[in-house]
Amino acid sequence: MPRLKRVLVVTASVSAVLAVLLGSGALWLYTSADVSTTGDRFSRELAIPPLAKPTVEADGTKVFDLTMQSGQKEFTAGKKTRTWGFNGDHLGPTLRAQRGDKVKVRIRNTLGEASTVHWHGMHLPAKMDGGPHQMVASGATWSPRWTVDQPAASLWYHPHPHGRTEKHVQRGLAGMFLLDDDASNRLALPREYGINDLPVMVQDVTFDGAELDFDRGFLRDTGFLGERTMVNGTLNPYRTVSDELVRLRLLNASTARIYDFGFSDDRSFTMVATDGGLLEKPLRQDRVKLSPGERAEIVVRMKPGERTELRSFPHGGYGSAWEKRLAGGDDSLSVLQLRAANTLRPSPALPSELATLEVPDGSDSVRERYFGLTTPGINGREMKMDRVDLTVTRGTAETWVVRNEHGTPHNFHVHDVQFRVLEVNGKEPPPQLRGAKDTVYVAPNTTVKLAMRFDGPADPNSPYMYHCHLLYHEDLGMMGQFVVVEKGQKAGTVGARDAHAGH
Template identity: 40%
Template sequence: MPKLDRRSLLIGSGLLLSAACSRQFATPGSAAEPDRPLPIPTLLDARQQGQVIALSAQAGKTSFYPGRPSDTFGYNGSYLGPTLRVHRGDEVKVAATNRLSADTTVHWHGLLIPGELDGGPHQPIPPGTTWRPNLPIRQPAATLLYHSHAHGLTAEQVYSGLAGMLIVTDQEEQGLGLPSDYGVDDLPLLIQDRQFQDGRLMMPAGMMTAMQGRRGDTILVNGAPNPLAAVPNRLVRLRLVNGSNARIYDLSFSDGRGFHWIGTEGGLLERSVALRSLTLAPGQRAEILVDFADGRTVSLVTGPDANASMMGMMGNTGMMGGRSGAAGLTSMTVLRFAPRPMGNSGARTSAPDLLVPRVRPDPAKAVRRRRLVLNMGMGGMMGAGGGMALTINGKPFDMGRVDERVRLGDVEIWEVSGQMMKHPIHIHGVHFDVLRRDGGRPDLLDQGARDTILVKEPVELLIRFDQPASTAPFMYHCHVLEHEDNGMMGQFTVS
């Protein structure tokens, strides 16, 4: 596992401090920085594409601020990728071409498919080549994402732009009458925080970056700072994807209005849940319904990130280099909504109470318990020799080692906990249910079928393993991408 020494720590903290102090461009929401129309990614519907989707991972230039081009990556463009829509029951052929100078992958985060199709580190796409998986779509409607999962390069490539939204739809969802006009009353919102210096995207580095993950002073939605979304003055569906490398969002509306939570990573809930705030960790997704019938302009805002706050407190002892953690310590605007009259007078006016029924695994049928601990160092942050140790169960990731072996069709209970901070654990190839959190009942936001969940205290996950992974293993890892790249990842077979 790569080790990061004290010198890297000081250099990385210094770069972040320099960026924070020298940045001259207006922050989102300030009077000097005008609103920008929310970009809506191009929609590629697999059925309209003849069940063939072509993706090209490529380098480009993106001007997040006028006249300040940044070096970026994207799929079929300079930054981020198109929204892909697939239909339950279909077979979708993908041609993913690598036009970069380094290996990459395309991981279908949340798609329930066999291990050899997963797009993890065992399916590298060398420069100048094309990967052609045939994806069977056999799961309920849900909001997913796709992104690079290249071994040791995931954090850098995702930060640079290799990510996009993937939507699964089915007849059951369509029969509910939910808002479904893509880009109008059904909005894809891929949320990221990024660091800028003089209006150009910068890549934070150093030991503190490895420890807390890359964080930024600016929030982007679909690649745009300070976005304004024009929405109908009626019920609108927001598909929220946390595409940040490390930041946890605590989302609410600036006027305190409530909304209805209708979907998790695994799909629609059985019943809608009335909320006023929602936490979203890296890799997590949520679907919500918001009523804009009052016509008032309102902002989606995020509170401080508790993980960054923990690192900020460490900064008081001199380890942070001052400003480097400040981006996560304040509340920020994510985007603004400007409702206006639009057509479709027959659209639904209220959130449905009942959504879709779901059969959960039976905990009594669990055949095995496993325990995973996401470790940060040995009783502290520094491992042997002054470097950081990021591991699971004390072992750094090894591509050649299978950590767990599971039987196809089995139900198991995995107890997962984390050290030092909250960690979003993501398990490939499965959906799971939260059975217990810290020995008690799950939290309100733990419900539904999940593939990514925040842990620090022990959390028990009930998992049924229905997808084979014998020729290529599945991953489980922290979705703070810098943790993943530096060793906080394991792998398992299913056969």
């Protein structure tokens, strides 16, 4: 079984960190590691989450059913791990809808505690967002509904209970939500789900012997860091493909680890989409860095009979060497092996133009706001369920300046909207950040400038969230909330009384 090399550190230089972690008994620190040299690599066929089949109401609404449930799964033969999942023992089905569709999701919670289901990256009314104000009590149901009104994109869904999100996601409550639109349907892109269009949900995990351990983690100032990766709940995964071009919808579904994806033979690939949808033009890359919650769609070319390995490589974007080790930036991780069949189906050339971005460029922003990221708060304040931090006017655009004010890695996610990254440290952002985004990595002592528009609907009493998506930081209170109002309207009253309501 592949494991990262670890060293136990007990010195005066880390006494401050140890003081925070006394409850765990010891602090484990990763050294640089290569977990690719083991005989059981790529021994299991990659699981593909099933496409959920909706029913259709009289008015055309597509109705999906999700049940949050506990179960057991054998990640390794003969060893069962207690897990959570949607409609099964671990993870959830892939939901799919078209722009303009009316959708409804009937959610039933059969867990022993309350949770939520948040539609990460989705533009929808705040009451349907699935944040910490839309808790679904144990034994209760909740049925949000909305009309899909945004471009084709790879989104996902996961819990968002205040103070417990990391554990709920770790245990397996996550799934993808794919959106299509007429423009993307006309493009010559691989689109056969599970054949040449593959969901790739990457999570890092830790084992206790041969059993998965969701309760043991390391380096609690960044959150949980696992010893190895799994994809779609599959350890040591491979996938046999039969097309020349294969589309990988990459999702960093880990709670803290930052990945720098590339291929073991250093082949280049074509990046076609970011969090919120297609880029304007295809982008040739050999690496793509994703922090927790970020997505990217890439297309890789295969030759008959060959094999290549998707990996996460050591990467930068940290402060000191100490901080790099804190987030696993020294690690080299096996992710997924692609195996090409001996005969491949020809694929058409990728289009030279993809989409027109629907995110603002900052020219019509009505105001600029500053967000300083310092664990455990934003602008020096921890999240409070009964406090509205920001009020924004429906139909207006704003520029948000986000700065990581110290050495710990962070990122920044905004509910409901997609934004454009205008600048990174005062300079034009790298090409892979020039699409529609809802989550962005903010390296230590780095400033990003974001432009976004708030199209509503207005609801002064129901907030959206913004927060660090390293989920341990979110759970500590590195989060704020905002409401969208009509011009001249004031924020209403929100409160913790909503946090455990049954639906």
